[in-house]
Amino acid sequence: MGLSWYQYASRLPLAMNLGKVRTATAPLPAQEQKTVERIKQETFAHNRDNIDRTRAYLSFYQKHPQIHWALLAHLVSRNAGWSMTDLRGELLPRLLRAKEQQDYFSFLERGNWLIFHDAYPQLLLYEESVRRQTNLFYLLPHLGVSTFMQAIWNHFWKTTDKELLAIGLIINEQNYLEEQVMKDTAYQNSVVRTIPFALQELLQLNVILLPHRKVADEQGSSLQLAGERVFHFASLPERISLGKRLYSLLFGAMNRQEAAYAWALEQPHTGSRKDYWPHLFHDVNDTAPGKSYQAKLLNCQLRQGTKRLFSPTLRQVWRPIHHEPPKELDWYKKKSDVWRMLTRTEETANAVEMSEAYCQALAKIEWAVVARTRILG
Structure with a gap:
């Protein structure tokens, strides 16, 4: 961890020669065309909703643990689901x-869908390359994937550089999200520039959590929550930096990979925050309809006599939606200086344990609810 750009550049003399990267111009032989179509169909089948996507990432990681990004994507996608059900x-x-x-859900769902639409075909093409024992990454442009990732995957095929592949995928997906969602006028007006969106950042309510249980712990023991606060989500460099920090938390010096993986296998993703904190959250709404809200939390515990907070499963409250195809573009053509983004950031001490930070975020939200209830009656 913490390698400089110059160290990375020295490891990429061949892979970074984009003059050797193929583009999707010539027709494909029948076998390759069949491979491309199968990958597209399989991606579509697993891209129904956040639950399916999140499971697909974990299933892939089970088969190919050398692809670190798949586990990171699984855990971050869990967080997207929790935000949707919130x-x-x-x-x-x-x-x-x-x-x-509805606007916030559409924003979260579109981003979650798009990243899977772009990244999962790359994972399946890697799997097919392994099965056939040949480099098939020249097919990436036929799957709508950036030439940037063709260079990264070619390098990984030669070197098995797990860290650089993960950082490359983080850079790619955030640039893809930038072009497909963050620059979209409709989302800018309905979400990104809204007062509630700004307040979330101001009050530090956005927290990405990486639950993890030590393998030696007994079933039912309390979880630890590593994670990061989300600042300036509208900023592309900040989102890339966040992705790198999360990767360092998971695979860095503390190596929470095994503990997070053990928990992920143990606890299926439902979208409910009950998945990691059943002492505070329940997927059944125990609050009587129409009743004014009464404070339930005190120091991240339930007050005496109160019911758990309602946190529904995703499929209880959101149905799968139809997505329009993404815009056909290669973000890399506008980013010739992107290689400097391959530098690494170190894990910071205050970014490790996030239970208290998340408790504070919950308390702020509840305080806002109680204040609004008192004002409106």
Whole structure:
């Protein structure tokens, strides 16, 4: 961890020669065309909703643990699901209008869908390359994947550089998200520039959690929550930096990989925050309809006599939606200086244990709900 750009550049003399990267111009032989179509169909089949995507990442990592990014993607995708269900949970519906809830869900769902649409074909093509024992990454342009990733995968095929592949995928997916979602006028106006979106950052309510249980722990022992606060989500460099920090948390010096993987296998993803904190969250709504909200939390524990916070499963509250195809573009053609982004960031001490930070975020949301209830009656 912490390698400089110059050290990375010295490891990429061949892979970074984009003059050797093929583009999707010539027709494919029948076998390769069949491979491309199969990968597209399989990607579509697993891209139904956040639950399917998140499971697919974990299933792939089980077969190919050398692809670190797949485990990171699984855990981050869990967080996307939790954010989606928060919009229909105990607290946020008391702060956000129905249209704001729908707009936020569409924003989260579109991003989650797009990243899977772009990344999962890359994983399947790697799997097919391994099966056939030949480099098939020249097919990536036929799957709509950036020439940047063709260079990265070619390098990985030669060197098995797991870290650089993971960072390359982080850079690729965030640039892809930037072009497909963050620059979209509709999302800018409905989500990114809205007051609630700004308040989330101001109050530090956005936290990405990486639950992990030590393999030696007994079933049912308390989890640890590593993670990172999300600042300036609208900034591409900040999102890339966040991805690198999360990767360092998972695979860096502390190496939480095994503990996080053990928990992920043990606990299926439902979208409910009950998955990791069943002492605070329940996927059944125990609050009587129409009743004004009463504070439930005290120092991240339930007050005496109160019910757990409602955190529904994703499929309880959101149905799969139809997505329009992404714009056909290669973001890399506009980013000739992208290689400097391959530098690494070290894990910071205050970014390790996030239970307290998440408790504080919950308390702030509840405080806002209670204040609104008192004002409106």
